[in-house]
Amino acid sequence: MKKIFVALLLSLITILPIKAKVIKVLAIGNSFSEDAVEQYLYELARAQGDSLIIGNAYIPACSLEMHLYYLKNASPRYGYRKIVGGYRYEEKGVTLQRIILDEPWDIITLQQVSLLSGIADSYKNLPTLKRQVKLLATNENVDIWWHMTWAYAKGFKSANFEIYGSDQQRMNAAIQECRRKEVAKANFTKVIPTGVAIQLMRYRKGDTMNRDGLHLSYTLGRYTAACTWCEMLTGRNVDGNTYWPPTINMQEAKLCQVEAHEAVFMEQMLTYDIP
Numbered sequence: 349m350k351k352i353f354v355a356l357l358l359s360l361i362t363i364l365p366i367k368a369k370v371i372k373v374l375a376i377g378n379s380f381s382e383d384a385v386e387q388y389l390y391e392l393a394r395a396q397g398d399s400l401i402i403g404n405a406y407i408p409a410c411s412l413e414m415h416l417y418y419l420k421n422a423s424p425r426y427g428y429r430k431i432v433g434g435y436r437y438e439e440k441g442v443t444l445q446r447i448i449l450d451e452p453w454d455i456i457t458l459q460q461v462s463l464l465s466g467i468a469d470s471y472k473n474l475p476t477l478k479r480q481v482k483l484l485a486t487n488e489n490v491d492i493w494w495h496m497t498w499a500y501a502k503g504f505k506s507a508n509f510e511i512y513g514s515d516q517q518r519m520n521a522a523i524q525e526c527r528r529k530e531v532a533k534a535n536f537t538k539v540i541p542t543g544v545a546i547q548l549m550r551y552r553k554g555d556t557m558n559r560d561g562l563h564l565s566y567t568l569g570r571y572t573a574a575c576t577w578c579e580m581l582t583g584r585n586v587d588g589n590t591y592w593p594p595t596i597n598m599q600e601a602k603l604c605q606v607e608a609h610e611a612v613f614m615e616q617m618l619t620y621d622i623p
Contacts (some may be wrong), residue, residue: 371581373455374403374447376481378410380462380497382429383564384542388574388593390431395591398582402431405447411461412470416477419444445484452487455581457540459495462562463508466499466522471530478534493580494536496527496615498543504561516555520547528618538580545576545611552603567595568604575608585609 371393375381381404393400406427407414418425428442428450448456458478464470478492499519500509512519523543531539546557546564549572557569564570571592579586587609592601 369398369582370401371398371455372401372403372451372453372487373457373581374405374451374453375457375459375495376405376415376444376447377457377459377495378406378461379408379563381457381459381495382406383570384495384540384573384577386429386431386436388571388591389577390434391591391593392574392578392586392589393582394434395589396578396582396584398584400431400581401451403447403451403453404429405442405444409461409463411464412458412477413473414461415444415458416473416480419477419480448481448484449486453485453490454487455491455493456481456485457493457495459497460526462497462500463511465497466512466519466526468526468530471526471533474530475534478536491537494527494531494534494539496523496531496539496541496543498546498557498564499523501558501561502555504558506561509561539615540577540580541611541615542573542576544614545572545608548607548611549604552607567593568600571596571601572604572608575605576611579608579612 375385385402385404390400390402406429407425422443422445424441424443426442426444426447428439428447430437458474458481460470482490482492499516500506502516504514509519512522520543527539546569549557549568553568557565557572559565559569564573575586575589578589587605589605592598596604
């Protein structure tokens with residue numbers, strides 16, 4: 349009888365579909381988180397058999413200090429973008445508290461506004477913001493991750509870029525230094541190395557990853573970012589993923605996947621030696 353029961357159980361296991369992994373991720377950010385998570389990411393995960401619920405707490409050019417201020421004062425300043433089942437929804441005039449409470453998020457990410465991303469003093473409120481976000485989260489096992497963003501394109505004309513001598517390599521090095529020192533002080537579980545992946549792609553494809561000098565291009569830039577996030581969130585090697593948008597050919601998609609995977613490996617090794 350026991351052998352019959354085991355045989356029946358095994359047959360049921362082979363018949364019943366394996367439930368896809370569902371990961372709920374919230375990015376607390378700005379236009380750089382918009383570039384990273386609001387397109388291609390859901391589709392990449394779905395192609396691997398996983399499902400994401402993606403939230404983006406969005407205020408343009410919002411810094412860590414501003415996020416903390418708006419959180420403490422329950423300011424309804426956020427655009428709440430949410431992707432569920434591949435469909436995108438948006439609600440305006442929302443507090444960060446309500447966004448955090450909307451789902452039992454598995455992962456919540458934080459990031460610095462781009463112009464301050466390589467300025468060490470701008471990270472002084474990061475441990476406090478991380479602590480406040482974690483206290484609000486309804487999932488007691490929530491992980492708080494850091495999103496490492498990218499340097500501006502060469503030749504970008506902006507007073508913000510002048511802080512770094514209008515030098516991409518200098519800005520990139522400053523971002524990496526803040527990741528190693530200032531971000532480390534907040535004890536994040538993991539870091540999503542989008543900026544590393546973008547810099548690797550610049551080395552391979554030239555300085556063509558931005559549409560306006562700072563935001564990512566709608567094609568390779570955003571797809572590379574999404575590949576980096578997908579591998580980090582799902583733990584699966586994105587190299588070989590069968591999804592890419594029709595605006596990218598197979599060879600380009602393969603390159604984006606390879607460099608995203610390399611960036612994740614470099615982050616794990618804590619080495620950012622990019623030519």
